[in-house]
Amino acid sequence: YSLIVDSKGNSLISYLSKEPGFVGDYLISFKKISTEGEIIKSSEDSFIYKSNNRKSSTAIINDNNNGFFSFWLENVSGKSVLKGLHLDSLEFLNSKKKPITISDPKKNVLSYKVYNYESNNAYIVWQQQGEEKILYHQLINDDEKTLWGIYGRAVSHSQGSKTNLQACISNNNIFVSWTNKLENKQQVFLQRFDQNGERYWLEDILLTDSAGAQFGQRMVIDDKGGIITAWFQKDSDSVYADIHALRLSVEGEQFWGMGELGVGTHFNSHKSYLSLVPDNSGGAVFIFKDKRDGSYGIYGQRIFSTGTFVSQLVGFSVDVFEDSVKISWHAANEENVTYYFIEKMSQSDSSTSQWKLVDSISGSIGQGIQRYNVTDFPEENGTLYYRVTQKNIEGKELNTEVTRVNYFSVPSEIIIAQNIPNPFSDSTKVSFFLPGETEISLKFFSSSLETIYEINNQLYPAGKSEIYFSANNLEPGIYFYKFEADDFVDVKKMVITK
Incomplete structure (x- = not known):
């Protein structure tokens, strides 16, 4: 289902329904509800569109004249095709209008998003499956004319599969962001388009060239002529993802001189479900889920337009x-x-x-x-x-x-350290120091004393050494490791979480 509020404060809810039984019409129905909670129009006497084809993912947005656009995915000859239509305020009841086909009917649409655009237009961007996942977009007016070709235009012609499409609109400028996966790289890009669908920048803007993977980006207009975008950043040697952010001008220039900014003071924790809300002063509020001290919670951080925080340690x-x-x-x-x-x-x-x-x-x-x-x-x-x-x-x-x-400095004794991280869900590291070349044995075992992995009488050089242990295929719980070298024996506890 999808919900919008019109200029009078009424709620319009669009949803999918099906006639009883295995054969029948699939309907895109709706209810219109007043500010007092009374149903003005409902699916009992009106619907937006019906056909025998299976449908999914309905979306509805207002135009600027008390009408609305409705979009959905429809299974046509085995393909998930993006369709839509426009209804004005007089066409709500049992519409006989034929919808327009927005995407290539020979390709599968995986996801899409719709936005209001000036002059009663709707902007729509979607992810389409080909040899790679490609992004297309289209501008549609209230006469249901597609303004950027029959089946839209490609957002980017670069190689790689494109996911997590995001868009925002400011002063007739359309900004589109996506995650691009190519070989071993996963990076976030940005492009600007005008009302004719023309690209503003010759090359797509890469938001960061930091090592590791970037994904899950969000983007908002900051109310002061700029864009704030944030994403998850995961280093190749880490199981955790931190949140990074940038503020850009509409020309693509960075407002924050220090470049991308780490959001939050708690690094190396399990962050997810990022939301971004402008604060109407050129900054934004970041809301995200995080796991700290063994418990999940919802956390927030506000960043001002200057790229600074409320007094924070960062x-x-x-x-x-x-x-x-x-x-x-x-x-x-x-x-x-x-x-x-x-x-x-x-x-x-x-x-x-x-x-x-x-x-x-x-x-x-x-x-x-x-x-x-x-x-x-x-x-x-x-x-x-x-x-x-x-x-x-x-x-x-x-x-x-x-x-x-x-x-470890240069001690004259054998030292075995606590594994890091602990608890862990993916892998952990055990460090030890030997004053001289020594044979060591290291055994990992469960709380029921079942041996999981062991190293027996292996020669290690003097100094610091590290051994990595993987939690793959292991159940969460308490485990132990026993370290032996010469007459030295020590047992330490570690915890696996999922």
Whole structure:
């Protein structure tokens, strides 16, 4: 079904229905409901269109003259074909109008989206299956004339399968975004079109050249002559996807000088279901699902037109070097910030949550993004936890997430670290340090003591080594790994989630 509200506040609901039995008409029916909740017109005495062909995915949008456009997918000779028609306010009852065929009837339409366009026109963009998934679009007026050729025009002529089509319209300009899959690359592109369907940019704009995969993008007009677009960014060596965003002018130029911006302070977590809403001030509100501390929740973040946040800690990271640990972060809108406190906790302190101060530095009051880093020279080896606490003049505190690392300098003893990440759903890494060349054995087993994978008496060099463990085909639950080297034995617990 599909729902719209007309200029008088009435609701119009379009939906699919079928006559009882195996043989009969498939109808696109509707109900018109007043602001008081009374049914003005319903499917009992009116329908938009009926035929014997199976239908799906109905959509309905207003024109600018109390009428509406209706679209749907219809199975014609085994192909899913995009069809539609326009009805004015006098044609609601038992329409005899014949719909127009919008897509190539020899190709399957996989999905589509429709938008209002000025002068009583409807803009429609769809994904069509060929040798690759291709995007087409069309402009249709209220006389049901297709303005961009018989079956529309291709959005892009580049190679690759195109998915997740998105569009927005501003001042007769149409902006279309999509995810392009080609070989091992998955990237997000943008193109601008005028009212004649002509491309504005010779080449499609690649939103980011960052490594990894980009997908699930969203796009809105920002009310100040620009576009804000956001997408999921997944690095090739990570099981998590973070959210990145850009603000562009209608000319395709970046408003935010720092380029794409990471959205949210909680990185390396399971984000999904991204929504984007303009804030009417040139910025946007980002809503998304995220898994933190073992639980899913709905989270939000507002980014201003300047690319800054409400006072936030952003981009917290911890990097391990041979003799030190570097803690980095950047912050936005530090109007009332006084100090940052960098703290750490060792594995032995974790049971009592005893945080130790590494350093403290003053904040930089003002708008914009400020970047900070502090270097720690740990005296202990093994698993370390780090966090940064921001404190303002009112005494309020804001913490980054806690990041765990395995640090090894040059100890004279064997060390086996806790696996990272833990819990995990895809794969995890076990690190260990040997003071000299040593034979080691490593066994992974379930809580019922069933051996899953093991390494027996394998020679490893002095220094740090890493072993990766895959959770493929394993049920969620508690597992263990046992590490042996010379007379050293240690057992640690790990958790698999799905």
